[in-house]
Amino acid sequence: MGITNISDKLTRRILVLSGKGGVGKTSLVSNLAIALAELGENTIAVDANLTTPNLGMHLGLHLTSKTIHDVLRDKVDVRKAMCFHPLGIRVLTGSLNVNKIRGVNAGRLPEVTLSLMGKADYILMDCASSFGQEVISTLAACDEVIVITNPDLPSVTEAFKGIKIAGQEGKEVLGVVINRLKDKKKLKKEDIEEILGVPVLAEIPEDENVTASISTKTPIVSYKPNSPAAKEIKKLACKITGRPYKEERGIFSRIFGW
Numbered sequence: 001m002g003i004t005n006i007s008d009k010l011t012r013r014i015l016v017l018s019g020k021g022g023v024g025k026t027s028l029v030s031n032l033a034i035a036l037a038e039l040g041e042n043t044i045a046v047d048a049n050l051t052t053p054n055l056g057m058h059l060g061l062h063l064t065s066k067t068i069h070d071v072l073r074d075k076v077d078v079r080k081a082m083c084f085h086p087l088g089i090r091v092l093t094g095s096l097n098v099n100k101i102r103g104v105n106a107g108r109l110p111e112v113t114l115s116l117m118g119k120a121d122y123i124l125m126d127c128a129s130s131f132g133q134e135v136i137s138t139l140a141a142c143d144e145v146i147v148i149t150n151p152d153l154p155s156v157t158e159a160f161k162g163i164k165i166a167g168q169e170g171k172e173v174l175g176v177v178i179n180r181l182k183d184k185k186k187l188k189k190e191d192i193e194e195i196l197g198v199p200v201l202a203e204i205p206e207d208e209n210v211t212a213s214i215s216t217k218t219p220i221v222s223y224k225p226n227s228p229a230a231k232e233i234k235k236l237a238c239k240i241t242g243r244p245y246k247e248e249r250g251i252f253s254r255i256f257g258w
């Protein structure tokens with residue numbers, strides 16, 4: 001897996017935002033980071049969900065000794081707090097220790113991501129499920145926003161608020177990812193685009209492999225790379241980087257054209 005020369009590229013700081021909890025932010029951050037790395041993009045995943053961090057858990061890095069909470073408390077330099085994931089990304093995890101979590105200063109988040117500018121192609125950020133002060137600080141630490149929603153009215157309503165708040169904070173909303181698409185009776189892509197006024201970037205299907213991959217702490221793009229959800233996330237990574245998506249074909253399909 002190659003790391004691109006980043007000297008002539010700007011670091012893109014992208015936040016995955018939802019407002020509503022449980023829609024798939026952390027799953028998207030962990031998988032998209034790896035999908036970007038597979039494209040040769042030097043990527044850092046940051047757990048900016050300071051009150052309930054669990055990105056490390058999704059990536060099997062939950063026992064790291066240094067975390068974003070240590071960085072925000074000025075105990076550790078950010079470069080020393082990042083750990084390497086075997087699938088080719090660097091990760092700034094959150095602490096699971098409530099004593100470290102309580103009272104941490106989210107207002108320093110912009111400083112943290114600014115200090116990483118020029119050190120990666122992409123900084124991908126997870127955040128809390130609310131629009132409180134912590135998420136406002138997280139917004140200040142990014143330039144672009146991907147909003148994620150499920151295809152139901154409660155989460156689309158929160159996505160709508162998220163788009164408004166991101167706009168008020170002067171951030172560019174790249175579009176919306178619809179996650180857990182299954183029931184034909186649910187809201188459709190066109191309806192969601194009309195309600196939200198931003199393009200749909202990806203439609204990730206409901207895929208039982210996602211839950212299985214989380215329990216093995218291996219993101220689905222690696223756990224089941226040919227599953228429907230993994231393919232859609234890889235497609236999204238191509239879209240973000242401006243590359244055409246080429247579906248990987250198995251040995252039989254390559255030899256016999258199946």
Ligand SMILES: Nc1ncnc2c1ncn2[C@@H]1O[C@H](COP(=O)(O)OP(=O)(O)O)[C@@H](O)[C@H]1O
Pocket residue numbers: 018020021022023024025026027028129179180181204205206207208210211214229
């Ligand atoms: N595409 C999907 N298909 C099936 N289950 C999913 C999918 N995306 C997420 N999930 C399930 O939803 C749960 C919540 O996802 P998570 O990424 O933790 O959401 P959030 O970070 O927004 O709270 C996960 O534990 C997983 O089981």
Ligand SMILES: [Mg+2]
Pocket residue numbers: 025026027049054126
């Ligand atoms: Mg989460």
